[in-house]
């Protein structure tokens with residue numbers, strides 16, 4: 001292990017103690033695309049102890065021009081899972097979790113909760129707002145980047161320590177916003193910006209006080225803007241907006257919103273009312289996707305327990321069930337269950353519904 005990280009531990013800003021910090025740290029990358037590819041490769045190589053990857057997409061031939069995690073043999077595989085395998089091959093000493101799901105308002109908090117640092121590798125405006133708001137809710141640092149054509153920007157948003165994405169852009173634009181697919185992007189451009197993003201995530205993994213006592217100055221309250229046509233780059237100072245719609249108020253009151261992509265992943269899930277669910281056939285499997293403490297405080301008799309995060313990460317907790325088994329997914333209020341049920345449908349389960357209103361509507365609590 002000494003050899004593996006020797007080129008970085010020799011740096012006074014890191015050393016063996018800094019390396020220990022990286023080994024203890026966890027980073028969640030949302031989006032394993034043009035930005036996520038270089039960022040993830042460098043973070044895994046640097047020995048970040050736990051890396052999570054969220055991506056529901058599949059690898060397509062048009063991705064290979066910039067998404068350097070993937071090769072021709074990966075066509076049609078899920079990006080999070082394939083990226084996870086690549087990272088494990090690169091560094092078998094780290095833990096890698098793949099979440100083959102779309103980030104939504106319903107699953108954002110549970111996906112992000114277990115990680116120290118969040119890296120935004122998404123390419124839609126709606127996801128960027130959602131990630132910003134979820135990180136503010138949880139008090140987590142968000143390493144932001146966006147890229148369009150030859151222009152890119154990177155910043156670190158962290159509610160307690162500086163401005164957020166909405167201090168820069170208070171609301172999602174009303175009109176149509178181009179993404180990389182429409183506007184075009186050079187692969188090396190995504191590589192540059194993604195590598196900067198990876199470096200910022202590494203600094204946040206070391207911790208702010210470590211950075212400040214070791215001469216490192218992450219991009220909190222500053223936005224690095226690059227125009228690669230001329231290689232002009234600027235550092236803009238960004239202050240907290242006192243009337244920011246989210247970070248100026250109480251974090252607990254922030255309501256997450258799917259924005260333009262509103263609930264597109266859960267629209268096909270059938271809801272079932274508590275009264276009807278009680279009449280279900282005896283072979284119906286009730287799947288409780290709440291956290292352990294909620295399960296322990298009461299659950300539906302005979303139900304199975306598989307917390308949403310685990311279901312999204314593994315899904316194999318249900319391997320013994322036939323794909324046509326009748327399944328009713330439930331949570332406390334009927335929000336997380338939508339995500340869980342939609343995920344089961346994507347895994348090929350054909351008879352899935354979710355309990356409307358959640359466990360609080362269930363009359364007989366065991």
Ligand SMILES: [Zn+2]
Nearest residue numbers: 164167244247
């Ligand atoms: Zn703000």
